[in-house]
Amino acid sequence: MKKRPLEGVRVADLTMMWAGPYATKLLAEMGADVIKIESPRAWDNIRTLLPQPGVADPWNSAFYFNEYNRDKRSLVLDLADSRGRDAFLRVAARCDVVIENYRADVLDRLEIGYDVLRSARPDIILVSMAAFGKSGADRDFVGFGPVIELMSGLASLSGYAGEDEPFKTGISYGDPVAGAYAASAVALALLKRHRTGKGAYIDLAQREAAAGMAGEAFVAASLRGEQPVHRGNRTDRWAPQGVYRCAGDEQWIVVAVVTDQEWLACCDVLGRADLASLDLAERQARHAELDDVIAAWARDRDPQDAMETLQDAGVPAGRVLDSGEIHEDPQLIRRRFWVYLPNPKMIRYKQAGVSWRLVECNPTLARHSPVFGEHTREVLAGVGGLSDEEIDALYAAGVTSDAPVNPEVG
Amino acid sequence: VSEEETPLEGVRVVELGGGIPAAFAAHQLAGFGADVVRIEGEGEGPPLTEDENVYLLAGKRRVDDGGLDVRRLVLAADILVEDGHPGALASRGLAPADLRSHKPSLVIVSMTPFGQTGPYRNYKATNIVSFAMGGIMSLTGAFDRQPLVSGGSQAQYLGGLHGFAAAVTAHLGAVLNGEGDWIDISLQECAAGMLELYAPSTAIGGPVLPRMGNHTRAEWGIYPSLDGWVGLFALQRQVRNLFEAVGDPELTDGPFVDSLYRLEHPEELAAKLYQFTLSHTCDELMDIARERKVPIGVALTPTDLLASSSLAERGLWDEVETPQGIATVPGRPYPGLGWQPPRRLHRPGEDTAAVVDEWLGGQR
Numbered sequence: 149m150k151k152r153p154l155e156g157v158r159v160a161d162l163t164m165m166w167a168g169p170y171a172t173k174l175l176a177e178m179g180a181d182v183i184k185i186e187s188p189r190a191w192d193n194i195r196t197l198l199p200q201p202g203v204a205d206p207w208n209s210a211f212y213f214n215e216y217n218r219d220k221r222s223l224v225l226d227l228a229d230s231r232g233r234d235a236f237l238r239v240a241a242r243c244d245v246v247i248e249n250y251r252a253d254v255l256d257r258l259e260i261g262y263d264v265l266r267s268a269r270p271d272i273i274l275v276s277m278a279a280f281g282k283s284g285a286d287r288d289f290v291g292f293g294p295v296i297e298l299m300s301g302l303a304s305l306s307g308y309a310g311e312d313e314p315f316k317t318g319i320s321y322g323d324p325v326a327g328a329y330a331a332s333a334v335a336l337a338l339l340k341r342h343r344t345g346k347g348a349y350i351d352l353a354q355r356e357a358a359a360g361m362a363g364e365a366f367v368a369a370s371l372r373g374e375q376p377v378h379r380g381n382r383t384d385r386w387a388p389q390g391v392y393r394c395a396g397d398e399q400w401i402v403v404a405v406v407t408d409q410e411w412l413a414c415c416d417v418l419g420r421a422d423l424a425s426l427d428l429a430e431r432q433a434r435h436a437e438l439d440d441v442i443a444a445w446a447r448d449r450d451p452q453d454a455m456e457t458l459q460d461a462g463v464p465a466g467r468v469l470d471s472g473e474i475h476e477d478p479q480l481i482r483r484r485f486w487v488y489l490p491n492p493k494m495i496r497y498k499q500a501g502v503s504w505r506l507v508e509c510n511p512t513l514a515r516h517s518p519v520f521g522e523h524t525r526e527v528l529a530g531v532g533g534l535s536d537e538e539i540d541a542l543y544a545a546g547v548t549s550d551a552p553v554n555p556e557v558g
Numbered sequence: 559v560s561e562e563e564t565p566l567e568g569v570r571v572v573e574l575g576g577g578i579p580a581a582f583a584a585h586q587l588a589g590f591g592a593d594v595v596r597i598e599g600e601g602e603g604p605p606l607t608e609d610e611n612v613y614l615l616a617g618k619r620r621v622d623d624g625g626l627d628v629r630r631l632v633l634a635a636d637i638l639v640e641d642g643h644p645g646a647l648a649s650r651g652l653a654p655a656d657l658r659s660h661k662p663s664l665v666i667v668s669m670t671p672f673g674q675t676g677p678y679r680n681y682k683a684t685n686i687v688s689f690a691m692g693g694i695m696s697l698t699g700a701f702d703r704q705p706l707v708s709g710g711s712q713a714q715y716l717g718g719l720h721g722f723a724a725a726v727t728a729h730l731g732a733v734l735n736g737e738g739d740w741i742d743i744s745l746q747e748c749a750a751g752m753l754e755l756y757a758p759s760t761a762i763g764g765p766v767l768p769r770m771g772n773h774t775r776a777e778w779g780i781y782p783s784l785d786g787w788v789g790l791f792a793l794q795r796q797v798r799n800l801f802e803a804v805g806d807p808e809l810t811d812g813p814f815v816d817s818l819y820r821l822e823h824p825e826e827l828a829a830k831l832y833q834f835t836l837s838h839t840c841d842e843l844m845d846i847a848r849e850r851k852v853p854i855g856v857a858l859t860p861t862d863l864l865a866s867s868s869l870a871e872r873g874l875w876d877e878v879e880t881p882q883g884i885a886t887v888p889g890r891p892y893p894g895l896g897w898q899p900p901r902r903l904h905r906p907g908e909d910t911a912a913v914v915d916e917w918l919g920g921q922r
Contacts, residue, residue: 150739153731166754178727193793198755200762211758251851281893284868288848290796295855298780298789304859305709308700314787314857316780317708318697318769324752325719329891332723335730336565336590336895342733344563352892356874359863360888361719362710363613367878369860370886371609376859381686381707385604389686391695391704398768400705402695404684406604459681466687468705470696471756472766477691479678485747486761497761500751504724505673506739508658 150509152179157338158531160185160236160243161220162227164192165292166320167277167354168249169216170327175245175334176219177502177511183243183527184217184518185236187226188549191520192217196555200494207552208519209493215500215517218489222518223527224548227258232547236260238532241268244341245275245334249326252278252287262349271347273337277330279322281353291354293320300358305365307378325361326354387431388438391468394451400468401454403442405431413461418445491516521550562896564591569729570917572597572632573618574652575641578685578711579669579745581606581614582718583639583725588617589890590726591898595631595913598906599623612885616878617900619909626910626922628652633661634917636732637725641669641717644679654740665728665738669721673744683745688713692749697756700771716752717745776820776827780857781835787857788835788843796853803850804834876900 157180161172169184169192176182186192194213199206223239226232237260240246246265248255255261255276265272276282279291280299289295294316297303302322306315330352337348359366368374381391381402389404405411408427415424418441431438446454451467458465469477475486475498486498494516502511528534528542542548566587573584573596581596588594596618606614621631629651632638638657640647647654647668654666668674671683672691686707689695694713699706724741732738750757760766773779777792777800792800794817801809809830813819820827835843840856847854863869864886876889879902890897914922 150737151731151735153727153734153739156734170752174723174727193795198759211762212755215758280868281872284872286866286868288851289844289855290847290851290853291855292791292853294778294789294791295853298787298855298857301858301860301863302709302712303780303789304857306698306706307709308703308706312787313772313782314780315699315706315708316772316789317694317712318699319694319752319754319756321694321708321712325716328716328719328723332586332726333892333895335723335726339726339730339733340563340565340895342730343565343567348894350892350894352894353872356869356872356888357891359860359874360891361712361715362860363887364607364609365710365860366864366887367609367612367885370864370884371612371880371882373861375861376709378709381704383686385607386684389684391686391690391707398696398766400690400696402686402690402707404686406684410682459678462682464682464684464687466681466683466691468690468696469693470766471693471753471760474693474750474753474757475761479672479676479691479746480750482676483673483744483747485744485750495762497758499761500747500753500757503720503748503751504727505742505744505747506724506728507654507674507742508737508739 152509152511155179157181157245158243159183159245159247160240162246162248162250164249165194166216167323167326168247168330170324171330172220172247173216173218174328174331174503177504179511182220183223183239183531184220185223185225187228188224188546188553189226191552195520203493205551207555211494211497213517214491214494217517218513219515220518221523221527222521224521224524226547227260229547231542231545233258233260235528235532235534235542237268238534239527240265240272242531244338245273247275247330249277251290252280252282266347271341271345273334273341273347275330275333275350275352277326277352277354279354281356282351293322296322296354296358300355301365302358302362305362305376309378309380309382311378322354322358326352326357329357382435387428387435388442390439390442392443392446394446394454395448396451398470399451401446401451402466402468403458404464406464410463414458414463417458417461417463418442487513489513489516493519520552521548524548564896564898566590566592569593569637570635571595571637571639572635573639577641578606578610578614578714579717579721580639580641582715583667583669583721584618585614586722586891587637587725588900589897591896594618595621595909597621597623597628597631612878612880612903613887616903617898618904619913620904620906621910621913622907630918632657636663637665637667637729639667639721639725644670644674658738658740663732663736663738665725665732666740667721667725667743668741669717669743669745671745673747674742685711685714688745689749691746693753694749697769699769701768705769713745713749716748717743720748773828776824776831781832783835783843783856784839786840788840789855790831791853799850799852803846803852804830806830878902
């Protein structure tokens with residue numbers, strides 16, 4: 149069987165919530181041995197968000213956590229305790245990469261900053277992903293996804309036409325963006341290490357990663373002083389484009405007519421040959437009227453049928469798939485995007501599959517998210533080289549534990 | 559400007575297709591030091607805008623495909639990034655399996671709206687179609703209004719971002735193990751794989767959660783300030799800090815400390831938070847954020863960011879020469895690795911002769 153690109157790479161994963169775990173999810177899917185490290189006192193609070201109802205250990209049974217932490221191992225260590233810190237450094241010395249998304253000051257306070265890590269392993273790669281980075285005047289701001297979206301300029305680009313209010317995306321958008329970038333940093337740093345023998349310290353700022361997702365807006369601002377214009381669901385590039393209600397509860401389709409040929413096809417579907425000769429300028433000038441025509445056509449139609457009818461005619465269109473319908477989408481089902489990966493703590497449910505489809509090595513998910521502390525002994529012994537006695541002492545001192553000591557904080 | 563050697567020094571990349579996904583993925587590869595050759599010809603989709611050209615194409619070498627043996631050029635590369643429709647590569651004599659058998663270390667990254675397989679593979683999509691089909695749009699926008707597409711071209715950038723990250727990861731695999739791969743990136747799947755808790759909560763039988771606009775909860779939302787917009791986003795454990803920052807004793811000592819009470823009285827709480835934000839400027843609110851360590855953010859525009867001393871100090875910006883002047887754009891996505899800032903936008907076809915010379919020994 150063909151090797152996945154990151155097989156043999158070991159990652160000490162101090163990340164929590166979503167941005168960092170999204171990064172290490174990608175690394176795990178590519179074959180890395182990801183060791184997720186939490187403290188009995190400071191653990192990933194996502195562990196208790198959306199748990200399986202009625203379980204005694206919700207921190208081992210949360211669907212959201214499961215989704216982004218599969219194929220990782222769980223090591224529990226209190227890093228604020230010197231014994232936990234020492235054990236961590238013994239593990240880290242055997243890792244290629246350490247990754248963290250603590251608040252900017254936390255890693256140094258725990259005395260496991262880059263210089264400390266480098267003395268444990270000279271060619272270590274550290275990826276930090278604080279909201280605003282570890283330097284600069286904004287470093288002390290606290291932030292996650294939606295704050296990032298506002299402070300990166302992205303939210304200023306979104307809004308209903310003619311209204312000033314910026315809009316955030318419905319998910320914590322800054323998180324997976326920063327996570328995907330962080331995954332790229334790991335591969336690039338490993339390439340550098342392969343060539344030079346040297347490690348790297350990546351000081352990723354989630355805000356900066358997000359800003360790069362709309363570089364053209366910075367061109368407009370810096371060259372011409374342009375401020376963002378809210379266009380709702382329209383664009384100034386082609387017309388008509390919009391979102392239209394279909395039959396059913398909150399069912400919508402989007403339609404985006406780019407070319408004259410597509411408009412011709414669209415008019416055929418709409419039964420409005422009288423409009424077929426409108427060129428782009430006319431379509432833009434009469435956009436509201438064309439919206440009404442499409443809206444009237446779509447109103448009583450099944451959204452799936454409406455999309456297929458338009459697409460079959462060659463018109464770009466899609467359903468606004470909601471979090472329920474998306475699990476039934478024929479395309480995602482045919483591509484086996486949704487998988488049922490068993491988790492003994494959970495009912496069977498459709499989970500998102502591997503993000504990057506390497507066609508030949510065809511990576512698949514092997515195992516559900518780890519239960520809290522599941523691999524503590526295995527990792528401390530097998531990776532850190534600790535003896536059974538040393539590990540027992542850590543348990544006895546409460547430096548490690550197989551359950552959070554404060555499960556109520558989540 | 560980093561003096562450090564770039565991590566992709568000496569790596570050759572061909573960019574083919576020309577849309578945002580391929581252009582953005584290759585833009586990042588160029589920044590990290592790859593020699594990126596963008597092959598251009600008769601375009602299929604709508605061309606990039608002038609501003610997108612400046613951001614996405616600067617620093618790349620631009621080659622005209624007229625009379626060029628594209629196959630030889632691709633086989634001289636380490637990475638091919640492309641966003642043509644499924645089958646487009648094969649119809650140009652560039653079938654991935656064939657290319658891979660001739661050059662096992664080659665990495666091919668294909669980015670398409672729906673992927674290379676499945677019933678929708680030939681469906682057409684623009685950014686809004688991909689954003690809608692990936693599920694994020696249903697969650698974006700106000701509760702009682704139309705779903706809203708996010709600004710810019712987020713679905714396409716997400717595809718490009720994943721294409722870039724997957725490309726460098728697979729290239730690492732090729733360097734370590736000698737074998738590249740063909741990566742089938744679907745823009746729909748990129749978005750569908752980041753539906754946070756919304757996807758699992760429905761998959762386990764929960765109700766479809768409606769879009770919540772700018773107010774998921776009272777203490778998790780965007781409010782007007784005296785001179786702009788501010789987001790207050792407090793996790794359960796941060797609510798007390800937020801309430802202390804607001805300074806209203808009814809919040810710090812009253813029933814609102816209880817999360818259930820907050821959920822049941824969202825409008826009362828929101829009214830108090832409106833009162834708070836509307837009595838401060840954005841600058842004042844950010845001072846409060848810093849002092850109290852509360853997750854508060856203000857809505858900044860690109861112009862605001864360009865004036866940020868923090869970002870300038872961290873060296874985010876690249877400057878690109880254009881006929882209209884110097885454009886300032888976000889540069890290295892993270893510091894710590896060598897980055898080659900793009901200097902200028904090359905003209906279409908400008909580099910054809912040089913690339914043929916260097917990559918193909920002068921034979922077209």
